[in-house]
Amino acid sequence: MTMTSNLAVGARDHRGSPIPTGAMIMTRFMELRKRRGLVIALLAVNIGLPTIFLAIRLIAHAVAPHSYGVAGGYDIFQTLIVAVMYVFGFIVAATLGCTAGSVDLSEGMFRHLVVTGRSRLSLYFARIPAGLMIIVPIVAIGIIIICSVCVFAAPTKLNFDGANNLSPGLSRQGFITWAEDHPRVAVCDMGYQYNKSSSSTAHVNCGPNNEPVVVTNRSGSIIATPATKVELRAQAIKSAKQNYANYATTFLSPPIKLMIETGLWVELWAVMGFLIGLGLSSLMGQRTVPVVLLIVYEIVLTPLFSRVGIPHLINVQRGLVGLAMAHIEPAGLPAVFGGMNGGNKLLTESTTVAIIVIIAWIVIWTGLGAWRMATRDA
Amino acid sequence: MSVTEVDPGPKGAAHGSDLAVETHNLTKRFGASVAVDGVDLLVPRGCAFGYLGPNGAGKTTLIRVLLGLTRADAGSMSLLGYEVPRHRDVALARVGAIVDEPRFHAHLTGRENLELMAAAREPAARERIGPALERVGMSARANDRVAKYSMGMRQRLGVASCLLGDPQLLILDEPMNGLDPGGMHDMREMIRSFVAEGRTVVLSSHLLDEVERTCDAVAIVDRGRVIRQGPINELLSGANMEVQIECSTPDVARQILASSGFAEPVEVGADGLTISLAAGSDRSIVAELNRVLVDGGVSVYRLQLNQASLESWFLEVTTRLGAS
Numbered sequence: 289m290t291m292t293s294n295l296a297v298g299a300r301d302h303r304g305s306p307i308p309t310g311a312m313i314m315t316r317f318m319e320l321r322k323r324r325g326l327v328i329a330l331l332a333v334n335i336g337l338p339t340i341f342l343a344i345r346l347i348a349h350a351v352a353p354h355s356y357g358v359a360g361g362y363d364i365f366q367t368l369i370v371a372v373m374y375v376f377g378f379i380v381a382a383t384l385g386c387t388a389g390s391v392d393l394s395e396g397m398f399r400h401l402v403v404t405g406r407s408r409l410s411l412y413f414a415r416i417p418a419g420l421m422i423i424v425p426i427v428a429i430g431i432i433i434i435c436s437v438c439v440f441a442a443p444t445k446l447n448f449d450g451a452n453n454l455s456p457g458l459s460r461q462g463f464i465t466w467a468e469d470h471p472r473v474a475v476c477d478m479g480y481q482y483n484k485s486s487s488s489t490a491h492v493n494c495g496p497n498n499e500p501v502v503v504t505n506r507s508g509s510i511i512a513t514p515a516t517k518v519e520l521r522a523q524a525i526k527s528a529k530q531n532y533a534n535y536a537t538t539f540l541s542p543p544i545k546l547m548i549e550t551g552l553w554v555e556l557w558a559v560m561g562f563l564i565g566l567g568l569s570s571l572m573g574q575r576t577v578p579v580v581l582l583i584v585y586e587i588v589l590t591p592l593f594s595r596v597g598i599p600h601l602i603n604v605q606r607g608l609v610g611l612a613m614a615h616i617e618p619a620g621l622p623a624v625f626g627g628m629n630g631g632n633k634l635l636t637e638s639t640t641v642a643i644i645v646i647i648a649w650i651v652i653w654t655g656l657g658a659w660r661m662a663t664r665d666a
Numbered sequence: 667m668s669v670t671e672v673d674p675g676p677k678g679a680a681h682g683s684d685l686a687v688e689t690h691n692l693t694k695r696f697g698a699s700v701a702v703d704g705v706d707l708l709v710p711r712g713c714a715f716g717y718l719g720p721n722g723a724g725k726t727t728l729i730r731v732l733l734g735l736t737r738a739d740a741g742s743m744s745l746l747g748y749e750v751p752r753h754r755d756v757a758l759a760r761v762g763a764i765v766d767e768p769r770f771h772a773h774l775t776g777r778e779n780l781e782l783m784a785a786a787r788e789p790a791a792r793e794r795i796g797p798a799l800e801r802v803g804m805s806a807r808a809n810d811r812v813a814k815y816s817m818g819m820r821q822r823l824g825v826a827s828c829l830l831g832d833p834q835l836l837i838l839d840e841p842m843n844g845l846d847p848g849g850m851h852d853m854r855e856m857i858r859s860f861v862a863e864g865r866t867v868v869l870s871s872h873l874l875d876e877v878e879r880t881c882d883a884v885a886i887v888d889r890g891r892v893i894r895q896g897p898i899n900e901l902l903s904g905a906n907m908e909v910q911i912e913c914s915t916p917d918v919a920r921q922i923l924a925s926s927g928f929a930e931p932v933e934v935g936a937d938g939l940t941i942s943l944a945a946g947s948d949r950s951i952v953a954e955l956n957r958v959l960v961d962g963g964v965s966v967y968r969l970q971l972n973q974a975s976l977e978s979w980f981l982e983v984t985t986r987l988g989a990s
Contacts, residue, residue: 301788303755311785311792319782322773396769397782400827403733403765405758406786666735 303405308414312406316388316418326387330422333376334430338368342437349441360441365542365550366622368434373427373554374624375586378561381423382582385565388415389657390575399666412570412661416654419562427558431551435542442541449531450477456540460532467528471517474524475500478531492523537620549618557613560649561586564609567653571660586610594634605635609649612642683747686711686835686866687732692741694724694731701727703890704741709868709883711746711834714861716877716898717870718980719887725870726766728887729839733763746835759788762828763837767844768820772813776804776823779812784830791830798829802856817844825856836860839870854880878976886980894983902979906945908972909952912938914965922962923955938968 321327345359392398392411401411445453451473458466467474476494492515495501500515500523515523542550561582568578590610598605605611614624615637623634637645687709694702701724709715719725730736732743734754743750748757770779777795784791799808802822807815815823821841828836838857842850857867857880871877877884878898885895894901913919916934923932923941933940943951952971959966 301759303759309785311789315778315782315785318778319771319774322778324773391771395771396766397771397779399733399735399765400768400770400783401786402735403758403761403763404783404786404831405755405761407755411786665730 304407306407306409306413308410308417312410312414313417313421316414317421320384320388320418321422323387326384327422330380330384330426333380334373334426335433337372337376338430338434341368341372342433342441346437346441358441358443360438360541361443362438362539362542363447365434365438365547366620368438369431369550369554370622370624373430373434374557377427377430377554377558378586379583381427381558381561382565382586383579384419384423385562385567386569386575386578386582387565388419388562389566389569390573390578393573393664394575402666408662409658412658415566416563419566420559423558423562424555427555428551431547431554435547435551439541439547444540446538446540448535448538449479454535456538458535460529460536463532463535464525464528467524468521471520471524472498472500474527475520478527480523480527480530492519539620543620546618546620550621553613553616553618556646560609560613560646563650564653567655567657570657573660573664597635602635606637606641607645607648609645611635611637612645612649615639615642616646683744684711685709685744686746687715687743687868689728689732689743690741692728692731692743693739694727694736695739700890702731702738705887705890705892707885707892707895709866711866712861712864713882714857714867714869714880716881716884717868717887718872718874718877718884718976720872723887724890725872725887726839727890729763729765729837729868729870733758733761733765733837735765758831760831760834761837762831762833762835763839764821764824764828764841765837765839767817767840768824768827770812770820770823773811775809775811776815776819776826777808779823780827780830783827787831790832794830794832795826798826801829802826803852818846818849821845821849821853825853833865835866835868837868837870840872841869842871842873842876850876874975874977874980884976886983898976902973902976903945907943907947909941909943909955910938910968910970910972911941911955911959911966912968913959914967918962919959919964922959922964926958926962928955928958 342359342364345356345364348356349358392401398411402408446456448454451470454466475492476498482491490502490504492500493503493512495512500520501512502515502519504511504513565578565582568581569575572578590608593605593608594611594614610624611634614634616639617624685708687707689705689707692702692705692707693700703724705728707728717725717728727736731738732745732750734751737751745757745761748754750757770776771782774782777799780795780798781792784795796805799805802825804819804822804826807819812820812823821844825838825841828838841853841857845853854876857869860867861882869877869881881898883895883897884901885892887893911919916936916938919939920932920934923939928941930944931942941955949971952969956966956969
C-alpha cells in the first residue's frame with residue numbers, strides 16, 4: 289500500500305458537515321439489523337404476537353366454527369392495535385433507540401469513528417434513518433397482517449352489545465326500525481342508561497328469564513310487572529336512539545380510513561419511541577437505565593398522569609407525550625390504557641397543543657442527544 | 667513512499683509543515699489532577715516516534731487530546747501542519763489511530779467493522795478494506811465475528827482500521843499489548859514498513875525495549891510532562907557507558923588503574939572489572955585501559971564497551987529527576 293491521496297480530502301468530502309452520508313446510514317443500518325436478539329424481539333412483538341394470535345383464531349374457527357367465532361373483525365382489530373401494537377411497539381422501538389444511542393460508546397467504537405474526523409453530529413444523525421429503516425417496516429408489516437386478517441376474516445353479521453346478527457351500516461331510522469322489530473333483543477341485550485332524576489318513574493327492563501318487565505319505584509319499594517308489547521316497543525325505540533352513536537362507529541371490519549389513520553398513528557408512536565430512546569441513551573451514555581425508564585414511563589406514568597389531574601401541575605401533565613398521542617388517537621379505536629365506560633377521562637388538551645407537544649418531544653430529545661454526542665469525551 | 671499530490675487545503679492551514687505533530691504548552695486537567703502538563707512535542711515527518719512513559723504518565727490522554735477525543739484546557743497543537751481542532755476534519759482525514767485497546771462491535775465481522783469505519787471516511791476508503799486486511803494478515807479471518815478474535819487479532823484489525831484513510835500519520839497507543847513474541851515481531855516489522863513508505867508513526871508505549879528496536883526518536887513523559895525528546899542515538903550519546911574487562915587478576919588490575927590516575931568508578935568482580943565512563947567519553951580510552959593493564963603484567967582476556975540501553979538511560983533520567 290502506498291500513499292496516493294492528498295491531504296485536503298477531509299475538506300472535499302464535507303467531513304465536518306452534520307449531514308450523514310448514505311454509506312454511513314447504510315452501514316449503521318447493517319450494524320443495528322445484525323443485532324439478532326434485538327431484531328428478534330422487534331419481530332416477535334410487532335409481527336409474531338399478532339400473527340400467532342390471529343393464526344390460532346383462524347385455526348380454531350376452521351376446526352369448530354360453531355364454538356369459535358371468526359378470526360378477524362373490528363373488535364379484534366381494536367384489541368390488537370391498542371393492547372399490543374401501540375404499547376409494546378413503543379417499548380421495543382425505544383429499546384432499539386437506546387441501543388442505537390449507546391452501543392458505540394459502550395462497545396468502544398465511538399472513538400474509532402471520531403478519529404476519522406467525521407462530524408460527531410453526522411455520526412449521531414446517521415442513526416436516525418438507520419433505526420427508522422428497521423422500525424417502520426416491521427411495524428407496517430404487523431399492521432398489514434392485522435388489517436388483512438381483520439378484513440378478510442371478518443364476521444358477516446354485527447355483534448353489537450350482545451345483539452347478534454345485526455346488519456351493519458343501518459341509518460338511524462333503519463336502526464330504530466330494527467329495534468322495533470326486535471324489541472326484546474333491543475331492551476335486554478343493548479345497554480340503556482336511565483336518567484337518574486327520573487328514577488322514580490316506571491321504566492321497562494329485563495327481568496328474570498329475560499322477560500321484559502315494567503319496574504316501578506313506589507315509596508322506596510321496587511315493583512315489577514310484565515311489560516306490554518306497546519311498552520316494550522317504546523323502550524326498544526328509546527334504547528335504539530341512545531345506542532345509535534355507538535352502533536354507527538361499530539363495524540364488521542375496520543374501515544380503510546381507520547386502518548390508514550391507525551397505521552400512521554402507531555407508526556408515529558413507534559418512531560417517537562425510537563427517537564426518545566436514542567436521545568435519552570445518548571444523553572446518559574448507556575442503554576439499560578434509559579430502557580427501564582421508558583418502560584416505566586409507558587406502562588405506569590403515562591396511564592396515571594394522563595387521567596389523574598394533580599392541582600397546579602395540570603399544565604405539566606399536558607406536556608406528556610403519551611397524553612398528546614392519546615388526543616390524536618383515531619376515532620373508532622378504544623381509548624389507550626382503558627379509561628372508557630366510567631373510567632377517569634383523559635385530561636383535556638387541544639389537538640394543536642397535542643401536536644406541539646409531540647414536535648417538542650422529538651426536537652428536544654434529538655437535540656439533547658446530539659448535543660451530548662458532540663461534547664462528550666470519546 | 668510517494669505523495670503524488672498535495673492539495674492546498676483550507677485557507678489558513680499550515681499544511682507545509684515538516685512536523686507531523688506539533689504541540690505547544692498543551693495542558694489537560696481532570697479536576698485538580700494535571701494529566702498533560704504544558705507539553706511541547708515536535709514529531710518530525712517520516713519517522714517512527716516513541717512516546718515513552720510509565721503507566722499513568724499521561725500518554726493516552728495526550729493522544730486523546732491530539733485526536734479530538736477530549737478537549738485541551740490550554741495550549742495549541744497541529745497535526746500534519748493543520749491546526750486542530752480548527753481544521754480537525756482535514757487533519758484527521760489522513761490520520762489513523764488506535765487509542766487504548768482496540769474494541770469493535772463484537773457481533774459484526776472484522777470486515778463489517780471496517781465497513782462501518784470506512785463509511786465515515788471518503789468513498790475510496792471502502793476500496794482499501796481488502797488491502798488493509800491483507801496487509802495485517804487478517805484476510806482469512808475477516809469474515810469471522812470479532813467476538814471470536816484474540817487480543818492479537820483485534821490489534822491487527824485496529825491497525826487495518828488505521829490504514830483505511832491511507833494515513834500520513836499513524837498514532838498507535840500501546841500496539842504491542844496482548845501480542846505474543848511472534849505478533850510483536852510482526853507489528854514491529856509493520857511499523858517499520860509504514861515508515862519506509864514515508865508515513866509517520868507515533869508509538870505510545872511503556873515497553874522500552876520495543877520502542878528502542880522500532881523507533882528513530884522518542885519523547886520521555888513523566889507525570890504529564892515531556893522531560894526529554896529527540897533522536898534515540900543522540901539521546902543515548904549523552905548517557906554513561908561502561909567497559910567490562912575480563913582479566914587474570916582483577917584486584918591487581920584495579921590497583922594498577924588507580925596508580926595510573928584513572929578516576930572513573932571501578933567495580934571488581936570474580937572475572938574482572940567493570941568501569942563506568944562519563945557520557946561523551948572517547949572510544950580511545952578503551953585502548954588506553956588495555957595498554958596500561960598489559961604493561962602492568964595483567965592478562966586481558968576480553969574488553970567490551972557497552973553503550974547504555976534506552977532502558978538504562980530512561981531509568982537514569984527518571985531516577986535523577988526523581989531525586990532532584
